[in-house]
Structure formats: C-alpha cells, structure tokens
Amino acid sequence: MKVYITMDAEGISGIYKLAQVIPGNSEYDYARKLMAGDINAAVAGAFDAGADAVFVNDAHNNGDNLRITDLDERVVLCSGADRPYTMAEGAQKGFDAALLIGYHARKGSKGVISHSYAYGSMVEMWLNGKVISEYELIGYMIGYYGTPVVFISGDDIVTADAKENVSGIHTVTVKECISNGAASCIHPNVTARMIRAEVKRALEEIEAKQIKPMAIKEAVKIDVRYSAEAQAWKAMMAPNTERIGETIVRYHGKDYKEAYLAFVTGTGLAGTFGDDAALYKCK
Template sequence: MKVFISADIEGVTGATNWNETDKAHADYTEYREQMTAEVAAACEGALSAGATEIVVKDAHWTGRNLIASKLPRAVRLIRSWTLDPYSMMAGLDETFQAALMIGYHSRSGSDASPLAHTLTDRVVYVKINDRDASEFLINAYTAGWLAVPVVFLSGDAGICRDAQDFLPALSTVAVMEGVGDATSSIHPGLAVERIRSSVETALRGDVSRCRVTMPPHFTSEVYFRLHTNARQASFFPGARLARPHVVQFEADDYFEVLRFFMFGISMTAG
C-alpha cells in the first residue's frame, strides 16, 4: 500500500498564534516539533496498517518545517515547493492507494480557529461550486481528480466538521477547538496517540468509501481583500471580474481550477 501525507502546521495541537507558525519567532520550534510528532504518528499508523511506501509533503509556508530525522525510515519527504498547481499535494499521483492530511485548519471566513485562512491572507473567501472552500476541500478534489481516496484528517474541530460534512466516510481527529482568539486543546501526547491509532484503523478499513466524487463542472469564486489583487487575477485566461473584489473562473477539468488558484491567487501582488 502506497500512502501520501500532506502536512500543515496551523492545525497541530495547541497552535494558536501566527508567531508559532513562523520560523522567525522563538515560539515556532515547539510547534515544528509537534507537527513532526503528529506526522510521524500518522506514518507509524500507516506502516502498522501495511503501508509499504509513504510520501510526505511538507506543506506549510516555506515547505521546510518537518524534522526529517524524526520520521520513520520508510518515509520519503518532499520539502519546499515544486512550483506546480498540485501545491500542498505535490508528489501525489494515481499510484497511491490513500491520502492523509495532518495539521489542517479551518477555512477563511470561519470563526473556528484563530488561524483560519485559505491559501493566503489576501482572500476573504474562496468558493468551489458555491461551497466555502478550505485547503482540505481544494486538496481533496485534487486527490479525487487522481482517483486517490482521502481517508484521514487531523486538525482543529472546525475543519474536522467541514471535512466530514463533505466526505462522511472520512476519519478525523480533532486535536483542538478555536474559541475567539484562543484554542482549547487536548494534550499533545494524546493527540499523537489518537492520530497513530486512527490512521491505522482508517487504512485497515474500506478506503474506497473515501473516494471524492468529482462534479462534471467547477465554478470557483475568490473574494480578494484588495480590489487591485482581484483586477490582476481577472487577467488569468478564462477568469472574469464579477465585482470589484470578486473573480470567477469555470472549467470542467479540475486541474484548470488548480492552475487558476496557482496563478490567480498565489501570484497576486500583496
């Protein structure tokens, strides 16, 4: 069994403030270590379930957060960015039997996490087919486009609820809950235990139940904080400026949506 893991940091146990996710601050070290511990736990659960190959994409900010020496030897780690539309799912292809997401967080426009956002702080919201889009949703559709089941997610309680609403068969572990500008978290060691156990259980089950159904057509909408960013993004081929802050893009092929997100959102001037 070949397993793919996409790992973020804003949804690891206890992460509450942006300083804790930023290499420039002393607080970052503790949460880098917790991110590594939670990813390692997911890897160990996958290996216990029979995984023979695991690829981990370090998918937070610089893409250089995980401490490689603390991961199981069977893991292949992708660091930094491949600069293609797969983004947080870089390295995934049709040969994988399952995808897992660790340390994920609530979407832009949500009050479920002090660190809620989608892709960048430049946007107020992202929608796909009228559904408010989290990074989980964007990446789950990427897995669905490649016919890879998404079997597990850990993060804050808000993203766990949203993810299971979209994909009911998905297994989740909520390690904390956002309350205003605060979080209420379980013990970091307990989070590691639950992730390891839940990943093993999920992968021993019928992963085919976690295949993402792909719509025949996609309509994406991005509300930018600055109208200047929206204007710039509207020049992406096929995009249109629906309102001064809002850009829309439609396609049948989801990869074209990912291409729009890459060039229309990630590369707009801040």
C-alpha cells in the same frame, strides 16, 4: 499500499496562535517539533495498517517546516516552495489513500488560525457555488487522481465540517477552538496515540466503508473573493479567469485540475499585493 500525507500547520497538536507557524518568530522552532510529532504518529499508523510506502508533502507556507531528520526514516518528504500543485504536490503520483494532517477551518469562520489558503489576500472561496474550506480545495485535487481522503486532523471545527462534507472520513480532534488565537489543547503525546490509532483504523476500513475519492465530473468554477481590488486585477493575469466582481475572480476549467492550476497561478499573483501584510508580521 501507498499512502499520501499532506501537512498544514494551523491544525497541528499544541498550536493555537499565528505566531507559532510563521518562520522567524521565537516559537516557530518548537512548532516544527510539534508538526513532526503529528506526522510521525500518522506515519506509524500507516505502517501499522500495512503501508508499503508513505509520501509526505510539507504543505504549509513555503514547504520548509519539516526537517527530514526529525521524521520516521521510512518516509519520502516533499519540501520547497516551487511546487506546481502546492498543497497537493505529489498526489499526481497516485496513491491508495490520503491523510490530511494539521488542517484548519475556512476564513471568516470560528477556528484556530482559520483562513482560506492565503493569509493576506483571500477572504472566501467557492467551488461550483458552494463555500469551501482549504481541506476541500486540496481534497478535490487529490481526488482528481483517484485517491480517497480517509483521514483529517485539526481542531474541533474543521473535523466536524469534514464529517459533514466527506462521507466516511475518519477524524482526530487535537484541540478545541476558543477563538482564532486560542484553544484548549490536548497533550501532544496523547494526540499522537490518537492519530496513530485512527489512521490505522481509517486505512484498514477503506473498503468496508467504501470511501470514495472527492471528485467533480463536470466543468469546474473556483471563485475567490480577494481582500483588495488590486489583488483581483493581478489574479486576472492567470489563464482561465473571469472577473465577476470588484474583488472576485472566477477560475474555470473543463475539469478540476485545470481550474485548480489556474487558481494556484492567480492566487500567487494576487499575493504580490499585500494591503494588510503588516498584520502578519507576528512577534
């Protein structure tokens, strides 16, 4: 059994505010240890369930958060910013199951460091008319390659949302959200045991629970509301785009992959204009 892991940072055990996940801040190095702790727990659970190989995609920010020497030596780690599929990089290799570690709620909703893909540019995103969160954006790209998302960890908001939207998914809630920058956190040693046990259970129950890949068979539209008009017109330089509002851009494709890759390109271009960038220079 081959297992794919994509890791974000905001839903990691012990993380409760933005400054912890931004490189250069005093608490970031400690947060990297917390990230490694959750990943190692998930990896242990995967091998407990009989995995032959585990691939980890360091999906937060520029993909340079996890230090390979902090991880279980059995993993393959994907690092770096220049990845065509960004947070879903590596999924195209084909896996039997996928685990989402450290994910978070969407922008505008209650949730610890809740946002939608990009801190300084994106306000909201829709998939074929439905408001979605980041785990869905990435989960459908993983599902495009036939891999079911069987597990997610994060705060109580994202895990509850995932249960509503992904049939059969297993979850571990590592903290309870108080606000965007505050949480009641369970000790990382405890959450590590929780993650390890639930990942093992999730992988062992794939067939019994008949967890299917997140998939869309028809044409796809990903609509994004950016925070500034300048971001929208920059995004329009990407392929397969349509301007449907002053700050809203539609990325379309004959399938999910085509629309998603257009989104990745356009959102990267939009991010070159940061009207509120100063908000994210945390000290």
